[in-house]
Amino acid sequence: xxxxxxxxxxxxxxxxxxxxxxxxxxxxxxxxxxxxxxxxxxxxxxxxxxxxxxxxxxxxxxxxxxxxxxxxxxxxxxxxxxxxxxxxxxxxxxxxxxxxxxxxxxxxxxxxxxxxxxxxxxxxxxxxxxxxxxxxxxxxxxxxxxxxxxxxxxxxxxxxxxxxxxxxxxxxxxxxxxxxxxxxxxxxxxxxxxxxxxxxxxxxxxxxxxxxxxxxxxxxxxxxxxxxxxxxxxxxxxxxxxxxxxxxxxxxxxxxxxxxxxxxxxxxxxxxxxxxxxxxxxxxxxxxxxxxxxxxxxxxxxxxxxxxxxxxxxxxxxxxxxxxxxxxxxxx
Amino acid sequence: xxxxxxxxxxxxxxxxxxxxxxxxxxxxxxxxxxxxxxxxxxxxxxxxxxxxxxxxxxxxxxxxxxxxxxxxxxxxxxxxxxxxxxxxxxxxxxxxxxxxxxxxxxxxxxxxxxxxxxxxxxxxxxxxxxxxxxxxxxxxxxxxxxxxxxxxxxxxxxxxxxxxxxxxxxxxxxxxxxxxxxxxxxxxxxxxxxxxxxxxxxxxxxxxxxxxxxxxxxxxxxxxxxxxxxxxxxxxxxxxxxxxxxxxxxxxxxxxxxxxxxxxxx
Numbered sequence: 001x002x003x004x005x006x007x008x009x010x011x012x013x014x015x016x017x018x019x020x021x022x023x024x025x026x027x028x029x030x031x032x033x034x035x036x037x038x039x040x041x042x043x044x045x046x047x048x049x050x051x052x053x054x055x056x057x058x059x060x061x062x063x064x065x066x067x068x069x070x071x072x073x074x075x076x077x078x079x080x081x082x083x084x085x086x087x088x089x090x091x092x093x094x095x096x097x098x099x100x101x102x103x104x105x106x107x108x109x110x111x112x113x114x115x116x117x118x119x120x121x122x123x124x125x126x127x128x129x130x131x132x133x134x135x136x137x138x139x140x141x142x143x144x145x146x147x148x149x150x151x152x153x154x155x156x157x158x159x160x161x162x163x164x165x166x167x168x169x170x171x172x173x174x175x176x177x178x179x180x181x182x183x184x185x186x187x188x189x190x191x192x193x194x195x196x197x198x199x200x201x202x203x204x205x206x207x208x209x210x211x212x213x214x215x216x217x218x219x220x221x222x223x224x225x226x227x228x229x230x231x232x233x234x235x236x237x238x239x240x241x242x243x244x245x246x247x248x249x250x251x252x253x254x255x256x257x258x259x260x261x262x263x264x265x266x267x268x269x270x271x272x273x274x275x276x277x278x279x280x281x282x283x284x285x286x287x288x289x290x291x292x293x294x295x296x297x298x299x300x301x302x303x304x305x306x307x308x309x310x311x312x313x314x315x316x317x318x319x320x321x322x323x324x325x326x327x328x329x330x331x332x
Numbered sequence: 333x334x335x336x337x338x339x340x341x342x343x344x345x346x347x348x349x350x351x352x353x354x355x356x357x358x359x360x361x362x363x364x365x366x367x368x369x370x371x372x373x374x375x376x377x378x379x380x381x382x383x384x385x386x387x388x389x390x391x392x393x394x395x396x397x398x399x400x401x402x403x404x405x406x407x408x409x410x411x412x413x414x415x416x417x418x419x420x421x422x423x424x425x426x427x428x429x430x431x432x433x434x435x436x437x438x439x440x441x442x443x444x445x446x447x448x449x450x451x452x453x454x455x456x457x458x459x460x461x462x463x464x465x466x467x468x469x470x471x472x473x474x475x476x477x478x479x480x481x482x483x484x485x486x487x488x489x490x491x492x493x494x495x496x497x498x499x500x501x502x503x504x505x506x507x508x509x510x511x512x513x514x515x516x517x518x519x520x521x522x523x524x525x526x527x528x529x530x531x532x533x534x535x536x537x538x539x540x541x542x543x544x545x546x547x548x549x550x551x552x553x554x555x556x557x558x559x560x561x562x563x564x565x566x567x568x569x570x571x572x573x574x575x576x577x578x579x580x581x582x583x584x585x586x587x588x589x590x591x592x593x594x595x596x597x598x
Binding site for chain 1: 455461510515572573583
């Protein structure tokens with residue numbers, strides 16, 4: 001019976017290039033493959049993929065499997081899952097990694113069940129156990145209150161990886177690798193969904209995930225109006241505004257501003273947390289921040305266990321004065 | 333419209349983080365004694381999604397829950413919100429499940445229920461955050477699935493679903509029957525009315541054991557697990573917060589700005 005070998009990465013494509021998550025996964029996968037003494041494969045699935053195979057090789061892949069088909073242009077469960085299942089059953093990698101992204105969250109579970117197993121979702125750490133050689137899959141659980149390490153004793157071991165948790169290799173254009181084209185072989189009659197439209201949420205200014213400074217508000221802000229003060233501070237600091245879940249659920253800010261376990265994962269240099277308690281589900285999205293500053297009127301709030309500096313006080317009094325002083329200091 | 337909603341009883345995720353404790357030697361969470369369990373929040377959103385469809389076109393909502401030590405006032409909450417019947421998969425054989433053995437048991441129960449147009453699940457449970465049972469049920473039953481939905485409209489045997497994406501949302505049409513997992517962007521679940529709570533008190537849940545759903549013993553509970561929990565731990569917390577003071581909140585605010593400037597953060 002053939003052996004399972006190799007680490008395979010699902011490489012997402014964004015704006016005609018490998019998505020950042022794909023390069024991060026290749027970086028992580030390279031290390032795992034080296035630890036196992038095995039090869040790193042990239043699975044490039046989509047449409048009009050041209051020379052992305054070469055890009056995957058410069059980021060660490062030894063072999064790139066290219067599945068290019070018009071029916072794969074937009075992600076759909078019913079097209080991607082059978083295609084990935086077929087590829088994995090053909091190549092038999094020991095490990096298959098995807099990003100914890102809009103695609104990965106949907107594809108990984110469906111694919112894993114097709115492979116008679118389950119995935120470990122939202123991993124923040126991956127390593128090869130030196131004794132068993134199995135993949136140690138570490139992920140946050142209980143909303144981020146704890147971390148769990150899982151092991152799958154059967155192959156293919158499937159996991160999704162949190163964005164920004166891993167680092168890409170330095171791209172090396174001298175790296176050699178092989179590109180293999182695979183026919184998608186999709187049965188279009190088996191696709192039971194239709195994507196009618198994509199509706200982007202208008203984001204003004206800097207994207208939350210890219211901002212070096214983020215000013216976030218929680219339930220204590222109380223209204224959409226309240227968030228205008230955070231916007232002012234964010235603007236002065238050339239940053240972005242974020243929020244916990246309650247302001248989004250209440251419609252005070254767009255849902256895309258939610259930072260947390262099921263929202264955006266961010267790692268700014270400075271994170272200013274205003275009137276938010278610091279619940280684990282939120283902190284797990286913002287704990288990548290270099291410095292956390294908290295303003296909250298509750299001295300017992302969890303945020304003070306996470307922040308480096310803080311003021312116990314009413315944000316309505318503290319924030320305007322803080323903003324004014326910051327303005328003053330930045331002019332100097 | 334026949335709808336099934338899967339719900340899970342979990343430790344209250346809103347309990348203060350300081351009350352969360354692990355027994356590292358047993359790789360288990362210590363159930364906080366004074367914090368009652370709740371329905372996992374995204375599952376409440378799933379109940380709300382079904383209720384909104386029932387509001388518009390009528391139908392029957394069956395709540396399905398797998399677990400052990402299920403508190404009746406917790407698992408009956410969806411009935412109080414307006415669902416019609418409650419089926420519990422309650423048996424020690426279902427204990428210590430992972431996503432596989434949970435999805436398998438729920439799928440077998442759904443097969444026994446028989447008639448359905450839509451199955452709703454929360455996008456992930458607030459305890460293990462695994463985020464797979466919904467998709468797993470759909471795979472076992474051979475149904476189309478759509479994950480992280482925030483709006484569903486049903487007409488003519490099709491559902492029009494708005495699915496949350498990183499940059500906004502996409503609109504997907506799916507043929508019924510289908511399984512849809514729900515995210516909080518759907519909007520606040522309704523509070524049960526007093527009349528709903530009183531009516532739910534009188535409804536008895538139907539209880540199914542593994543034999544009732546024809547479950548293969550090797551696929552449920554611990555026996556059916558595909559993944560092993562190697563370690564459960566709480567990362568060490570080193571944080572020490574410097575609280576900035578002042579004669580007034582405004583004074584403290586100015587001091588904070590100066591402090592950040594001094595630390596070269598601003």
